[in-house]
Amino acid sequence: MNLLKEFYKGIFSENPVLRILLGLCATMAVTTSLINGVGMGLATSFVLILSNVIISSIRKIIPDKVRIPVMIIVIATFTTIVDLILAAYFPPLSKALGIFIPLIVVNCIIFGRAEAFASRYPVFDSFLDGLTKGAGFTVTLMFVGFIRESLGRQVLVMILPPGAFLLIGFLVGAMNLIERWQKGLNPR
Amino acid sequence: MSKLIVTPAPHIKDSDTVSKQMRNVFIALIPALIASVIFFGTNALVVIITTVLSSVLFEVIILKIRKKAIKKSDISSSALTGLLLAFCVSSFMPWWIMILASFIAIAVAKHAFGGLGFNIFNPALAARAFILASWPVLMTTWLAPYAAITSATPLELLKENGISADYLTMFIGNHAGSIGETSAIALLIGALYLLVTRTIDFRVPASYLITVVAMSLVMGQDIVFQLLAGGLILGAFFMATDPVTSPVTKPGRWVFGAGCGFITMIIRVWGGYPEGVCYSILIMNAVVPLLDRYLQGRIFGCKRWNVV
Secondary structure, eight states, X not given: OHHHHHHHIIIIITOTTTTSOOSHHHHXXXXXXXXXXXXXXXXXXXXXXXXXXXXXXXXXTSOGGGHHHHHHHHHHHHHHHHHHHHHHHOHHHHHHHGXXXXXXXXXXXHHHHIIIIITTSOHHHHHHHHXXXXXXXXXXXXXXXXXXXXXXXXXXXXXXXXXXXXXXXXXXXXXXXXXXXXXXXXOO | OTTOOOOOSOSXXXXXXXXXXXXXXXXXXXXXXXXXXXXXXXXXXXXHHHHHHHHHHHHHHHHHHTTOOOOHHHHHHHHHXXXXXXXXXXXXXXXHHHHHHHHIIIIIIIGGGTSTTTOSSOHHHHHHXXXXXXXXXXXXXXEOTTSSSEEOOHHHHHHHHOOOOOHHHHHHTOSSSOTTTSOHHHHHHHHHHHHHTTSSOSHXXXXXXXXXXXXXXXXXXXXXXXXXXXXXXXXXXXXXXXXXXSOSSHHHHHHHHHHHHHHHHHHHHHSSSSOOHHHHHHHHHHHHHHHHHHOOOBOTTOSSBOOO
């Protein structure tokens, strides 16, 4: 029950892209096709989950003043691992995602979760947090990639950068609308 | 002094209304409309009617959804948006693309920002940019007048083959191009009407055209050709002067027009597209709030310009 609720939060009410508006650069840049979106989502989730676990497990021994450099080193380590794995086993995907794989290092979702969650809560909670937020990110990228790829066959602009901006704008608006309806139906 | 609020607003009101202004612009566009039907036949008329009707329809639907009163000014302004949108496409555009473009203009470029008076970008030009990015081939193929054969616009000929068209053809508009842009004489008659009735301010088109002339001199281009070619006259007098998306202050208007002219010539001479009027106006639309804020002009009673 609790797990379901966490996933609901990660995918809908606290969706990292559409509700918290983090990681927009990666979302817009790589979602030209469904498979690119899924690849990017999974790669980011991998880094997010493992860096959450590591940062959470060493949270008590990191001096507060140097926590940002420590986080960067942890995140950069996992990003490098992902980069090399993709280049070794999925060369076409690695080529399609290009510079945006190394750029996972500076993805705000990962930093945000490390700072806001993993550095304060126990290891298993942080693992769960990474898993659910990563799922939210992957589902969103998959959805955006699916829409852009299918519409792009007819309307070329959806594959181009302006299409990403338009679509994300519409999706954020739709999420706000859904939230308003939910609040209207059962006011807190 | 910290409580002083600077408003560029009308302190003296007259009988001018939004729908009256829109009606004047409609009247001013009639010569160009007639010219387009003469040159491109009933196809042009079909595109224009489709776009105008669908724009008005989307306006009404969205106002209903937003639970707003449907006013005369909303109808007339959306009809004008539709007309201007139809004027900047080719006469053989499929009807469904024009309906989609009307939706982009009214729903995305206008109502997503708050409706009439709140849109940052000119709705007709935003929709044109959208369909240019979506159907680049359809938007860069043009029909020759009186015939069903494709032909290049004077600007495309200049860019790709280095051929310049003769001035008389370009002045009358007897050449390939979008529905409303080809006939310079028809557009200028309308522009004169707008200036005489004071529907538009002379500053934006004046600084736009002066900058194009100056840039042509600097870049070694044919001045008369650059003035008559493409959508410059349509853009300078009918689109850049849109009261919602152009600055309200006088110095702001001079800078706005100059920026449009500068970007137009940069795109025409060095850019990938043969024509840059659409993008130049859209780019300058984005800086209008800044121009209004930093170039407020001389306040009545003050000696110096009030530059923040």
